[in-house]
Structure formats: C-alpha cells, structure tokens
Amino acid sequence: MAGEPQPDCLFCKIVSGDVPATIVRETETTVAFRDINPQAPTHILVIPRVHHRDAATLAAAEPQIAADILREAGHIAADEKITDTGYRVVFNTGAGAGQTVFHAHAHVLGGRGMQWPPG
Numbered sequence: 021m022a023g024e025p026q027p028d029c030l031f032c033k034i035v036s037g038d039v040p041a042t043i044v045r046e047t048e049t050t051v052a053f054r055d056i057n058p059q060a061p062t063h064i065l066v067i068p069r070v071h072h073r074d075a076a077t078l079a080a081a082e083p084q085i086a087a088d089i090l091r092e093a094g095h096i097a098a099d100e101k102i103t104d105t106g107y108r109v110v111f112n113t114g115a116g117a118g119q120t121v122f123h124a125h126a127h128v129l130g131g132r133g134m135q136w137p138p139g
Contacts, residue, residue: 023070023081031067031123045096049088052096052128061131062100062107066092071123075111078124086124093128102130110138 025032033039034051041053044064055063068085072078079086093109100107107130112119 023072026071026123029071029123030121031125032071035067035069044099045092047088047092049085050092052092055127059127060129060134062097062102062129064096064100064128065125066096066128067123067125073122073124074113074119075124075126076113089124089126093126096128097130100128100130106130106134108134108138 025036030039034041034053041051043051043053045052045066049069050066051069052064052066055065066089068078068082068089070078070082070085072081075086078089090109093107094103097103097107107128110127110129111124112127
C-alpha cells in the first residue's frame with residue numbers, strides 16, 4: 021500500500037536503519053544520504069520516509085512531503101556549498117528515465133558543470 025514501508029524496498033530499509041547509508045540530513049519527513057554511485061562531486065539522494073513509487077505518485081498523494089524534498093534539496097545545496105556554482109535536482113520517474121529504485125527520490129547533483137540537454 022502506498023505510504024507504508026515495503027519490505028523489499030531498499031530505500032524503506034535505509035529509512036528504517038536496516039541498510040546503512042551515509043546520511044547527511046534527516047527531518048521528520050525526509051532522509052538524505054550520499055549516492056553509492058555518484059555522478060557528480062556532490063550527489064545526494066533525498067527520499068521521503070513514506071513509500072510512494074515515484075515523484076508523481078508522491079506529489080499527488082502527499083504534496084507537502086514532495087515540497088519537503090525540494091526544501092531539503094536547497095538546504096543540502098547550501099550545506100555542500102554548491103548554491104553559487106549551481107546544482108541540479110532530478111526526479112527520475114520510470115525505468116525508461118533511469119529510475120532503478122521504485123521509491124520516490126530526488127538526486128541533488130553539483131560540484132561540476134552540468135550539460136544541457138541532460139541524458
């Protein structure tokens with residue numbers, strides 16, 4: 021069921037503490053941790069504590085938590101000192117877009133130049 025922890029979800033296991041992660045920030049509604057396969061000098065994932073398959077599903081069901089993820093992305097950028105040089109916040113939605121863990125999450129990327137278009 022959406023919103024409830026899923027026993028086979030890697031990110032739900034990180035939220036519960038059953039799988040270790042390098043956590044950089046936590047709030048009542050989010051957990052942020054360093055990506056294990058970074059694509060930029062700063063690559064941090066921000067996830068909701070509740071389980072939703074993707075960003076669109078999360079935003080429809082719990083828009084305040086979706087907003088919390090974006091707010092945390094800004095705090096992380098400030099903490100990582102990448103606000104002056106710029107950073108990217110990415111939500112991959114679906115396997116075709118590169119989503120590999122089906123628990124809504126944002127990638128905060130920075131510390132190097134970002135090309136456009138992405139992908």
